[in-house]
Structure formats: C-alpha cells, structure tokens
Amino acid sequence: MANGSPLGIVVVYYHPDEHCVQRANSFADSGVCVVVDNTEQACSKRELGLREKVQLISNGANLGIATALNQGVRAVHDAGCDCVLLFDQDSEPSGELLNELPRMLRAEAAAGRRVALMGPAYEDARLGGVTPFVRFGFPALQRIAPVGTLPLQVDFLITSGSCLNLAAWPAIGPMDESLFIDFVDLEWCARARRAGFDLLGVPHIRLRHSLGGDPVRVLGRAYPSHSPLRHYYLFRNAVNLIGRGYMPWTWKWTELVKMPFRLVIYGVWLKPRTAHVKMAFLGIWHGLTGHMGALRGR
Template sequence: MHGGALSGDLYTLRTGAVVVFYNPDSACIARANRLAEVMHCVVVDNSPSVRTASEVGLSAAVSYLPNGANLGIATAINQGVASLIDAGFDAAILFDQDSEPSRQLLDGLPRLLEEALRRERVALIGPAYEDLRLGDVAPFVRFGYLKLRRIPPVGVTPIDVDFLISSGSCINLAAWQEVGPMDDALFIDFVDLEWCIRARAKGFAVLGAPELRLAHELGGEPVRVLGRLYPSHSPLRHYYLFRNAVALIKRSYVPCTWKSTELIKFPFRLAIYGLFLQPRLGHLRMALTGIWHGLIGRMGALEQH
C-alpha cells in the first residue's frame, strides 16, 4: 500500500484514489494499473459479472471491490471512500474509468487541499475539465438566478465554486465524515452536485483549482444544435437526469438559484433530446418518465422489464 504523499511531494495528507468501473475495456484497466503504481487505488466495479482482480486484468497493487451489479455511481463512490477511511487515509481523489490523470494533477490536488485547509474548512478541491470533443476547457460554476455564473479557470488561486464534477475531485475525508456519504437514491446524475450543496450548507468550501486540468468526456458523442455543441446521453441517462433534477428541486436545502436555472433548462433539454437525438421518441419517453418519477418520489435504480 502506498502512503499519502507521492515521492518528492511536500504535502502530508495520506491520499488514495477511488476509480469506478462499469464494463471497463482494456484501456480503463490499464489506466487503473498505472494509477496504482503512484498511489493506493481502490477500484469499485459495478459491472454485472463477478470476476477476481486477476481475471479482470488488474494488478495486485489495486484494492478491488466487485459488486456484481450496477449499484450506481453514488454507492460505488461511498464504498471506495469507506475503504480508504478504514485504511486511515486523509483524502480521496475520485475518478471515472475513462479519466486519465496527469502526474501534475495527482501531485497538485492533495498539496492544494492541504494548503487550503490551513486557511478554511474545505470539503473538496478539483481541476477544470476539458472535453476535446467540445473543444474547450469548461468554466467553474456558481449558482445564479435563472442563469449559472461561469468563472474562467485562470490564475493559480483556488476559486470558490458551488459544485464540482466527481471525477478528479480530491475530497477531505474529515469533511466527508461530517457531511455524510453521497446519496445512494440518486443512483447517477447530480450525485456530485447534491453532495457539494450539502457540504457548503455545513460551512465547507468547494474549491476549483484553475491551474490543473483533467481530460474528461462528458456524456456521449456531442450533438450540434443551432451551431452549438451539447453533450448527449442515452435515453436511460436522460431518465436519471430529469428524475434527479425534479427530486432535487423538491428538496428544501437545495438553493433556489440552482432550482431556477434547472427549471429554465427543462423545455430546452426536452426539445433537444426529442428533436435532435435518435431514437427521438425513446429519449422523450424516458425524460418524461423521469419527470414523473421525480414528482412521485420513485428513486434508486430504474427497474426495466
């Protein structure tokens, strides 16, 4: 097991990684093995088949937790983080299976977290992400009425933000134990946002590290609508996106600023998914089912027959 600090680093937080698998290909497995050469790595596998680490192709350095079923991103992250807490780690960096972290990122996130913790209570810190298919580095985000405030990732000073995507986020595990685990009922989509909202409500900062980057593909192949590229997803993912948005809009602790922007986006998303993605009726039907289930409180994994 690796300790917290990478060789030559100045930080003392014992930092491990959590990678969530779902039907990984050989490139995903190779990335996890490379990560395990640098720091302690827990792989939580949501693939439906049950295999050993060696059968999957993972090295002996990886701590492998197979679920034998898709229990959702929230549950998988909770399992991985619990494993790191039990092993005495101070921080956890979360990754999707297709994320390729640089050594600069792995060195920089724990160092910046430790520096920030000397000044304030911090829940997590994360990089700006770049999706080469969308052609740009995504801005950091603050909530605003009717419109999100987008903050360019420039400079070296950490930026106070309202939420970060989970992949690439470095979580202070002391804060995690106060905030609580991620919401299993959400299953996928808005899981990271909901946790950040809870953390900020408890007085913790969420920080963006503008000098760090993570290559990350958001959704499926982008679709172009009126000259602008939008991330696309499967009909099932659109079910969870709409259902969880409705579920969070109903929760009192979620800021009205975020609720207002989501309500504005609803008709535009329905139009894009229903008109520009194939199969049109499939996307529209799943989105509307998600809205209904959000309204009646049907959460967890969607049971499909």
C-alpha cells in the first residue's frame, strides 16, 4: 500500500434521508467520498444536498448492492486511493473507525501480511447488542467474541464498516453482480480466503448497524426480519452458492441445516405468511435453475 495515498469512502444509497446525506457530507473531510445512488429516480448533488467535493454516481435504477459497490470501488481506485471504507447509508461510524481502521490495515500490509479486508464488530441493540465474529466450522459456525485489541482472523465480515485493501482487489475480483443483494459480502470473502488473503475482525472498534427490519422474536430469541422480496434473494443466493465448488463446505452445511428453520419462522411468525413462504420457495427454484440478477416484475 502506497504511503500518502488518500483514503476512499464509498456509501451506497437507496431512497436516502437527510441524515444519510449529512453523514456523506461529513465523510468528505476524511477522504475521497463517493456516493452511489441506486434510487430509481436520478438526482443531482444539489438536489440531494451533497457537498461539491462528494462524488455522486446516480444510477437512476436499483442495480443492486454488488454493482453499486463495484462502481464505488472503481471510482476511488481511479482517484489514487489505497484502501476504501464501505458503508450502507444507515451506518453510523465513529471517528475511531474512520481513522483507526485504515491505519491498522495499512500497518498490517506494511508488515507483509496479505490482508484483503478489516472490519469492526457491529452492534444492533434490537438483536441483543454486539454480534460475534464468525469462522466457518462443523457442525456449526464458530462464533468469536469481540474481545481485546488485537485483530482476529475470521472467515466473513459484513460489508458496511469494513476497510478494503485495494491492492488485493485485482487478485480477488469484484463483487458478484449476479447475486444483486444478500450474501454478496460472504461470497467475496470466500473468494478472498481462497486466494490466500486474510480477513481480520477488530474487536475494539464498533459500528452501530441495523440488520434488516424490526426483529421477530421466536421462543425468546430475536431474529432479523425482511420483506418477502428480500427472503427471495436470501434463499435464491444461498441455494446458488451452495452449488458453487469454491464455497466452503462447512458454510454449505450450516446453510442447509438452517433453511428449514427459516422457512418455519417465515411461515409462522411473519406476515403475510403466504407471501414470505411463496417468495422463499421461488428463490429456491431460481437458485437451482440459475435464474440470477434482479427479480423482474416484482
């Protein structure tokens, strides 16, 4: 990683509110800030209220999270950045995250470590607080408590709040745009690990992040909920990725085990029940038949 290179910051929008715009405007003081707007109606920076120094890519259509991230990464790469922080529009990073995460990534790279991605522990009070990091294992995922100050080797990091080493991007490749949304970050992390790169969780850096809609409580435990359309993508992409040879078999096993339980939760606790189950089964069918990209006509 080059000394003196600017930090890139990419934020993906979809119908943003004024708080989203304010955050992006503040990011522009920390580096090269690129906003990629997937809202169906194209807007200018002036219409959105973005500062002039923020770069805007307004797609005028929902092209999916993978495409938006690829567009943003290309933009900051072209601007000469060596690493990039990736954010959803509703993520609220601290000053520590904005400054410390890129510094730590650069330090690890300077020490000769092949690091593709570093990320914080994320915190969603609705789901019970700080979420543990994950390593794939058998018969279940290994959940690593975010404790201490040393980076932890993990197998998966969520996109939002993570810091990506742009030197690793050519060897790993871009996000898989056929997935559109859901499991985009997991699939990229699997390719990064397969290519010999490390993924590091930083336990003492936290990110407030809301995962999904209002949680549903099942037997005293909170689960993130989504719309029927999102459940279509969750099931479709999981099934499609299970069929890919490079995905870890330990992850495939845990997904196969969890699928029936998810179907029961969607069919019993979420409303409208029929819509959730119907879209889940449609996703399974499309995942098996390779019907990928955006679901049209919904």
